[in-house]
Structure formats: C-alpha cells, structure tokens
Amino acid sequence: MESILHLLFLLQFLPLLSSSESYNPQVKYFINCGSASNVELESPRIFVGDKNSNPSFSVGKSNSVQNENPLPDISPLYHTARTYTKIFRYMLDINQTGSYLVRLHFFSFSFKKTHLIDALFNVFASNFSLLSNFSVRNSSTGFPVIKEFFLPIAKGNFDIYFIPADETRFAFVNAIEAFLLPSHFFIDDPTAIPPLRTTDGALRTLYRINVGGPQVNDTLWRNWVPDDDYLTFPSSVTTYSYDGELQESRQGRFVVKEIAPDAVYNTFKNMSIDNNGPSNIPNITWRFNVSKEARHLVRVHVCDLVSPSPGTVSFYLNISANIREVIDPNSYGFSEMRTPLFYDYMVSPDDSGYMSFSIAPNETSIKKVAFLNGLEIMEFLGSSTINMPVEHERRKHLALIIGSAGGVALILVLILVLSLCLRLKRLKPVKDLILKNEFLYGRGRSPSMTTERTENASIVTNLNLKLKMSLAKILAATENFNPNLLIGEGGFGKVYKGTLESGMKVAVKRSDSSHGQGLPEFQAEIMVLSRIQHRHLVSLVGYCDEGLEMILVYEFMEKGTLRDHLYDRKECLKNPSAETAFTWKQRLEICIGSAKGLHYLHTGPDGGIIHRDVKSTNILLDEHYVAKVADFGLSQSGMFDSDHISTSLKGSFGYLDPEYFRTLQLTNKSDVYSFGVILLEVLCARPPIVNSKQREEINLAEWGMFWQKEGQLEKIIDPVLVGHINRNSLRKFGEIAEKCLKPRGADRPNMLDVCWDLEYALQLQQTPAHREAHEDSTTTAASTDLALPLMQNLNYNMFPVDDYSDTTASAVFSQLRVNDSR
Known part of the structure; x- marks a missing residue:
C-alpha cells in the first residue's frame, strides 16, 4: 500500500493549554x-x-x-x-x-x-x-x-x-x-512503508476544513473554513454539533489547540445505516483540486461523539484511489469517549488533478456510522537547487564617486553607455536561445516553447544512442522504486540504487518536476554523456523516456559524494589518535581526479563543455575512492562568441563565479572558480556558505583567501588533518586555490594547469620528512622545486591557456593516461 496510516499518539508530551490560552512562540x-x-x-x-x-x-x-x-x-x-x-x-x-x-x-x-x-x-x-x-x-x-x-x-x-x-x-x-511551531507539531514515522518524513520537508497549506462547522480560527491564527463547497452531494449528509467538554487523558490533552481547536472536534458530519440497511453502503465524499505532480500530506481529524460505548464504532476512510483504511479509535487503546485524534497520510500524486475523500460505515461494526470532524491538505515543496538568487553587492557611495570624478560630461557618457547596454541586452536573449537550442537539439532545430513534453522526448529518442532502456527493466532493477533503495535526492529528483539483470549495480535518477529541473536538463545530460567518456566522469548506462517518465541510469558510485566524507568526521575528532581514513593524500588524489575530469570536459568534442554546477555534491567516489564528476544537467557547449552573454544565471550558492554573475559572460574559467571553492572545502571540511556572526567567516572563498594572504592557511584546516600535512604541500595547495579564485577569469589557470600543480602538491606530500627539513634549512623555494622530477615542475605558464599544438596536446594526454592508469 503506497500510503500508510500513521497515528500521532504521543501528543500528551505537548504543552498543556487551556481553552482561553493563546500560543506564544519562543521565536x-x-x-x-x-x-x-x-x-x-x-x-x-x-x-x-x-x-x-x-x-x-x-x-x-x-x-x-x-x-x-x-x-x-x-x-x-x-x-x-x-x-x-x-x-x-x-x-x-x-x-x-x-x-x-x-x-x-x-x-x-x-x-x-x-x-x-x-x-x-x-x-x-x-x-x-x-x-x-x-x-x-x-x-x-x-x-x-x-x-x-x-x-x-x-x-x-x-x-x-x-x-x-x-x-x-x-x-x-x-x-x-x-x-x-510547538514541539512535535510534526512527527516522523521511519517504520512506515514508505517512511513518513515531515520534519525535513517543506509544506504549503492548500486546504484546512472544519467539517460540519462554521469558519473558525485557532491559536496559531490559522483559518478553518466550512466544508459545504467541497461536498459532492451535500443533501445526503447530516451535520451535528456537541456542546460538552472533550475528554482529557491522565497526562493532559491528547490533542492541544495548536493541532486543531475544540471548535473543530465539536462539530462533524456523519452517515449511518441501521442493522437492516442496504448491502451497498452509502458514503460521504469531498473533492479538492490539487497538483497532479506533487506529494501531499493529509491530516484527518476525528473525535468519537456518537458511540454509546468504546469499541462500538469503526468506519472506512478512502483517499482517492490510493488509500483505504479502517478508522477504529479504540484500537489504539483509548478507553474514554470524546477523545480527539488525528491521523497523517502521505498521498502520492496521480494524473487526475484532484483528491477525493470518502467515509462509509463498516458493516462489521456494532454501530454502523461514519463521521469526520476536520481535514487538512498540505503540498510538499520540492527542494530547489537551481537558479537560486544571488544578490549583487551594492556599489557603496556610487553617487559620491560619480560626482567627484566628473561633471555633466561624465554623466552624459554614462547615460550613453547605459543605453547601449540596454539595447544589447534586449538583443542577446534571442542569440542565447538559438545557441542553447543548437547545443541541446542540433543546429537548425529549435522547438517551440509550447511543444508538449512527449513531442520533445522524440528529440532524445532520435539520437539512436543505443542507451534507451524500458521502464519495465528499470522497475525490476529498483523493485518498483522501493523507498528502501532511496539513496539521495537532488535538483532533478530522487535517486535509487538498482541492480540490472546482468548484476551490475546502478544509480537510477527519476525526474520529479516539482524539484525544479525537467526536460532540458534531462536532454542535456544525455547529450553530454553520450559524447564523452573518461575515467573521471560518471558514465551513463541508459535512460528511459516512456510516457511522463524521465529516468537516467548511471554507474553506481559506492562511496557517495565528496561532501559526505568531508563533513562527517565526528568519529575522527573523538579519537584523534586513530588513523584518519580520509587522509590528505586521498584528498589530493580526489582533487587530481576531479581536475582531470573537468579538463577533459573543457577540451572535449565541439569546443568543449562547461559544467556550470561544479560542487562537492557533484563529485562522486567509487569503491576505491576514485573521483568522478557528475550531474551535467546544467552543462553548456563551450563554443561561444567572445562577447556571448547568457540570459539565465545558473549555479549554486557559494560556488558561483562572481565575474560570471556580474557580466553574465560564461566561460570554462567559471568552472575553475567553483573548483577553487571545492579545494578549500577539501582543506577545511566546511560548507562554502555558513551562518556565522563573524561576517568574514560566512563565505568560504573569502575566508580562505584572507588566511592565504596572511600566510596562515593552516589555522583553518580540518582538525583531523593537523599534523598530517607536509607544510610545502599545504603551501602549494593554498597557491593553487588562490589562482583558481582570482576575481578575473583571465587570471585563473585552466584545468590542465591545475592538474599539474595538484600533482606537484601530492609529490611534496610524499617527500620524506628528513628531506623536507633539509630543504627548508638549506635551499630556497626555487631550488626545492628543481629537486623534484622535471614533470612535476611544469607550471601553468608553460602552455597557452586555451590553445596548444597537437604535438603538445598528445604529450599532455599521454601523460594523463599514464597517471590515470595508476
């Protein structure tokens, strides 16, 4: 059964409030x-x-x-x-x-x-x-x-x-x-199948209904409206109200006023039949318009005010075609009448566009009656990780600068420049759309913005990639998307672990439009991964676009994301003497592998590809901790005009290139900047953006560069690395990050240069301690570099950033292949 009844029975632990008391939140x-x-x-x-x-x-x-x-x-x-x-x-x-x-x-x-x-x-x-x-x-x-x-x-x-x-x-x-909200306003039930989790999600209220009663407000200042407008056959039901007091348990009220007020539980609508009634039991039905694509949390409120004694009433509750349950308040051990209760249900979406509720008497019940006191419908909001807004940093004292720098002539020049910019901005969206469609669909193919999803899907099908998989095969691999196989959730949708008939383990990413990404990202991922293959890029095993499904199947990465390993270091901190599982050498090797993957991406077919969403959650690790870059849904072809302006800013908080944000000019150097942030994440084991009262600590890139310029980068490294990093390796690593985070893209290295420098940092880390001490005391930095093998001393100035000869390229790729084979 897709949805499972979950009784929230621990409400006695909520604060006890009298009928006249108003909720006063702590925050x-x-x-x-x-x-x-x-x-x-x-x-x-x-x-x-x-x-x-x-x-x-x-x-x-x-x-x-x-x-x-x-x-x-x-x-x-x-x-x-x-x-x-x-x-x-x-x-x-x-x-x-x-x-x-x-x-x-x-x-x-x-x-x-x-x-x-x-x-x-x-x-x-x-x-x-x-x-x-x-x-x-x-x-x-x-x-x-x-x-x-x-x-x-x-x-x-x-x-x-x-x-x-x-x-x-x-x-x-x-x-x-x-x-x-009051404590335990929402309670998770991890034992339910599927697990009922509400505290980690976001909900939007759609309906809050007082069945059989008037419009009322509760102590959370929420409005409950009458149910008459939602009944399918209003004349066939009976409305009742109760003027007495509701029962209290020995520990206090089971349902406090923050869950639902007494006014909701004191009124209800019911239907009953006598013992000789018809075999075709009638029901009461309510109907509500809802989203076709979203999951919903439904909260049903009941209070038995009709039974002559406990245990004499049970009835059926049906929610659309998904749920059919028997409501029996006494089955949960409540021995007193007039005890308010509520039940939570997770309702999966369907294609109808509405949700129906019906109640009907249970023929096996002693008293054949069905009733309902209140109803709430809340829609789950999908997590949005794309196009999150980033504010421009305001130019302080701009008016003062303009006034002191120039007079009327300068103002006229600024007006002229502004008018030209606005004119260019109006022309650029058309060009940007053409370029984007040429990349996604092929030159000369630009589908209408109003084309149906099923028609657009044929663009993917016509690629003849031999990667298309049947939905039946994917359902078999994931056990019909068994929630127990859920391993992650991102901007595209949910990710499940699966096993193909061949025994191959795969990661199955299933589209959920409520998460913010859809067909363009789906097509981009297939287009990119069908053209490239590299040891440090996640491989696409197949895809499925049957009906409304958009599913991508990848090789399974046993060790998960890089971020998972960086931030979960509690055990190491508890026991500093223990060997650190995620060593500095491993971190350097992961950075090198990721850099190689991005370098291949930037220099691949058709002028290269810009990833656009380089972050630690998009670097995955296989069973041997080999790093592979993943998630190409936002990727874009690298073949741009020099003055190309993108009309849509995409990326993730903390990783976004400030020059790209400022100019909307996208180059592969934007990926380099994001990779620089990852380098600091690897070193410091903290997110790129944190909440902190110290303003300078909020942004990892700014914080790291502050200490790098002070020459004290060791002050902010991951505590588990203290005493385990060669000082020369740390110094070189800091220099690499500083180069990647240069404000101007033209001043940043390309990913090939980053590969060389990271290899050098790894070589320094493996330098014996006695040699390091000797170098520090008797040689300069330059002579230290010369003591290393020649290959490790190649720096980013030895090759042009974006243009090198075929001979040089062959040598470079040969060396990379040698390194990859290690």
Whole structure:
C-alpha cells in the first residue's frame, strides 16, 4: 500500500493549554512591511513596522508604498507594502532550529500610476520555491491573499527572497509572519512503508476544513473554513454539533489547540445505516483540486461523539484511489469517549488533478456510522537547487564617486553607455536561445516553447544512442522504486540504487518536476554523456523516456559524494589518535581526479563543455575512492562568441563565479572558480556558505583567501588533518586555490594547469620528512622545486591557456593516461 496510516499518539508530551490560552512562540516575527507603525491584531501577534530599526531582521533595498484610498473595513496591516523591481530579501535572525510556520500577506491596491495587481514574481526561502509566477490577479479581489508554509529552519540567518518574473514586472508583500511551531507539531514515522518524513520537508497549506462547522480560527491564527463547497452531494449528509467538554487523558490533552481547536472536534458530519440497511453502503465524499505532480500530506481529524460505548464504532476512510483504511479509535487503546485524534497520510500524486475523500460505515461494526470532524491538505515543496538568487553587492557611495570624478560630461557618457547596454541586452536573449537550442537539439532545430513534453522526448529518442532502456527493466532493477533503495535526492529528483539483470549495480535518477529541473536538463545530460567518456566522469548506462517518465541510469558510485566524507568526521575528532581514513593524500588524489575530469570536459568534442554546477555534491567516489564528476544537467557547449552573454544565471550558492554573475559572460574559467571553492572545502571540511556572526567567516572563498594572504592557511584546516600535512604541500595547495579564485577569469589557470600543480602538491606530500627539513634549512623555494622530477615542475605558464599544438596536446594526454592508469 503506497500510503500508510500513521497515528500521532504521543501528543500528551505537548504543552498543556487551556481553552482561553493563546500560543506564544519562543521565536516569532510579525512584520508590517513598508510601514513605520505597529499593528496589533491580538497579543502576542503585534506586527512591527519594518521602517523602524530592528536588530533581529534586516530589509534590503526596496520601496515602501502606501494605499492612498484605504477601505475602512480593511486592516491597517494592508495599508502599506514593500515593492521590488529587482531581487530583494528579508533576512531574519533565527536563534533556534525547528519547524516554523511562515505566512506571507498580499493585498493589492493602487498608488500613483502603479497597481499592485500587476505584480508577477517568485518567492524562495530555505532552498525551497514557495511561490512561482505568483500574482494576486488570479485570486479573489477585495480580500487579502495569505499564503502559508511550514518550513524546517536552522539556527542562523533565514532569508526570504522576492524575485520579479522579468525586467518589466515587480514583486510586493504587505506583511510577513514567521514563528516556531510547538514541539512535535510534526512527527516522523521511519517504520512506515514508505517512511513518513515531515520534519525535513517543506509544506504549503492548500486546504484546512472544519467539517460540519462554521469558519473558525485557532491559536496559531490559522483559518478553518466550512466544508459545504467541497461536498459532492451535500443533501445526503447530516451535520451535528456537541456542546460538552472533550475528554482529557491522565497526562493532559491528547490533542492541544495548536493541532486543531475544540471548535473543530465539536462539530462533524456523519452517515449511518441501521442493522437492516442496504448491502451497498452509502458514503460521504469531498473533492479538492490539487497538483497532479506533487506529494501531499493529509491530516484527518476525528473525535468519537456518537458511540454509546468504546469499541462500538469503526468506519472506512478512502483517499482517492490510493488509500483505504479502517478508522477504529479504540484500537489504539483509548478507553474514554470524546477523545480527539488525528491521523497523517502521505498521498502520492496521480494524473487526475484532484483528491477525493470518502467515509462509509463498516458493516462489521456494532454501530454502523461514519463521521469526520476536520481535514487538512498540505503540498510538499520540492527542494530547489537551481537558479537560486544571488544578490549583487551594492556599489557603496556610487553617487559620491560619480560626482567627484566628473561633471555633466561624465554623466552624459554614462547615460550613453547605459543605453547601449540596454539595447544589447534586449538583443542577446534571442542569440542565447538559438545557441542553447543548437547545443541541446542540433543546429537548425529549435522547438517551440509550447511543444508538449512527449513531442520533445522524440528529440532524445532520435539520437539512436543505443542507451534507451524500458521502464519495465528499470522497475525490476529498483523493485518498483522501493523507498528502501532511496539513496539521495537532488535538483532533478530522487535517486535509487538498482541492480540490472546482468548484476551490475546502478544509480537510477527519476525526474520529479516539482524539484525544479525537467526536460532540458534531462536532454542535456544525455547529450553530454553520450559524447564523452573518461575515467573521471560518471558514465551513463541508459535512460528511459516512456510516457511522463524521465529516468537516467548511471554507474553506481559506492562511496557517495565528496561532501559526505568531508563533513562527517565526528568519529575522527573523538579519537584523534586513530588513523584518519580520509587522509590528505586521498584528498589530493580526489582533487587530481576531479581536475582531470573537468579538463577533459573543457577540451572535449565541439569546443568543449562547461559544467556550470561544479560542487562537492557533484563529485562522486567509487569503491576505491576514485573521483568522478557528475550531474551535467546544467552543462553548456563551450563554443561561444567572445562577447556571448547568457540570459539565465545558473549555479549554486557559494560556488558561483562572481565575474560570471556580474557580466553574465560564461566561460570554462567559471568552472575553475567553483573548483577553487571545492579545494578549500577539501582543506577545511566546511560548507562554502555558513551562518556565522563573524561576517568574514560566512563565505568560504573569502575566508580562505584572507588566511592565504596572511600566510596562515593552516589555522583553518580540518582538525583531523593537523599534523598530517607536509607544510610545502599545504603551501602549494593554498597557491593553487588562490589562482583558481582570482576575481578575473583571465587570471585563473585552466584545468590542465591545475592538474599539474595538484600533482606537484601530492609529490611534496610524499617527500620524506628528513628531506623536507633539509630543504627548508638549506635551499630556497626555487631550488626545492628543481629537486623534484622535471614533470612535476611544469607550471601553468608553460602552455597557452586555451590553445596548444597537437604535438603538445598528445604529450599532455599521454601523460594523463599514464597517471590515470595508476
């Protein structure tokens, strides 16, 4: 059964609240956007004007606007707003990790010649896409639009990004709420099949229904609406209400008001039949529109107010065609009546576009009755790792610099340059689209943006790669995508471990459109991996594009990602005397292998390929710790005009080349910069971006280069490496990273140069201790280099960066093949 019933029965451990008590979260933000005034709706829900100085959150550059003609019955919370014509963020200081409820408030009004109803934008937070192409125009006019999300948020800075859909659009928000949920508001059940995990995911509220009752609010200020509009046959059901008190357990209430208020459990709709009733049992059915592609968490609320005694009632609950369960409250050991309960279900998507719920009496029950008190439907948000916004660093005091540097003449020149840039920018998207389509589909083939997915899939099929696999073969290899074989999840979708009929172990990557990537990335991956083959690039075993499925099958990499090994070093830290499994020599060899893979990629067929998403999670390790570069979904052909401008910025936080971000000019030197970040990750065993009160520590590239220039890089290395790195090897390694992270791409080495330098660093690491001491005391750095074999002294100035003769190329590749065979 795809979805499994999960009773959240440990609610007695939640805090006990009386009916008059309001929830007061330990961490809370209520922000009145674009205003200097506070608006109190109810204590402790006081919305603070964000124009006032507040150390706990910061507001980026934006415009505050005010409704010139506010309606008298609209809350002052919606009299102001913040608008943004460029990428903008709110940054909140979170001091406790946990599950948070985040609400965004939108209400359209007009100011001057601008109408907020014309806004079209996206919202990101915590690597999740909260809203995509959102507009209040699509919502009911005259009422505020409130979007509600449940997000896992770690301690540190929490950023909410608002991104206009294009240059002609803008974004806005009237108010923001973010507060910590009660402990155990969501509970995981790892024993369920498939495992029920909610605390690690993000959810968007779609529906919250008070069955049989009026519209009510709970202590989390959530709105529950009547169910009448969702019933398929409203006249066939009966509504009841209960005026008494609900039962309490000895430890306290099983369901506190943060889960659902008493007003929800005190009302219900039911259907009953007598003992001589029809054999064809009737049911009550509700129907809701949902996404065809997303998974949903469904929470069903019941409270037995109809049974004459415990154990006399059980009934059927059906959720679409996926779930059929018997609801029997007494089966969980509750000996008292009128005890509120709720059940969680994970519902898989289907192609219907709606979700139906029905209840029916159980013929075997003593009292044949079915009832429902409340219902919640929440949509899981896929993790978004592509196109995450990166803000421009503002040019401080620009006006002062311009004013002091020039007068009217300089201003006129700037205006002229700006107008030329804007003109070129309007022309470049067309050229960029043509180049992109030529790379993905072949010269002269540019499919329409509105072409159906099944038609586009034929482009892949027509390649005759002899790699196409049947869906049946993949289902057999993965045991019908058994959740127990799930080994990872990324921008494309979920990854399963599989075994082919031949016994070969494979990694099967199954597309999930809710994760943000789709057909273009699928095609790009196949196009790239069908043209290249190298020991340090992950091999494509096959693909499947049957129906709506987009599946890629790779060789299985036993040791997982490089990042997994860098950050999970707790055991080594507990026992420093133990031999470090992931040694400095191994790390250097992994860096060398990765560099060779990228070098081959950059110098391969058709002018080379730019990876565009080089990061430690895209470097995989086989059973012998041989490194292989993976994930070519964002890759792009290296054949560009010198002035080529990309219209879409792609990459990952912390790895993105600042020159590429600034100019949108993509070259293989952008991959070199990202690889420089990986070098520092390997050395320091920390992520490229961390939350830190010390500003200089947030960005690994900046932090590492600070200590490199100070000549004290050893201060930030992975503690498990202390005492295990040859000082000359560390010095050379720091120099390599510094070259890769040069601000200008032209100043960075190519990946061949990086290969040579890393080989040299490895040679230095293997230098005997007595020789190192002798070199330090009697020779200069230059003479030390000369003492090494000649091949190790080849530096990146000995070959042109992008152009070398066939003879030189042959020699280079011969040497690389020798090294690969080791």
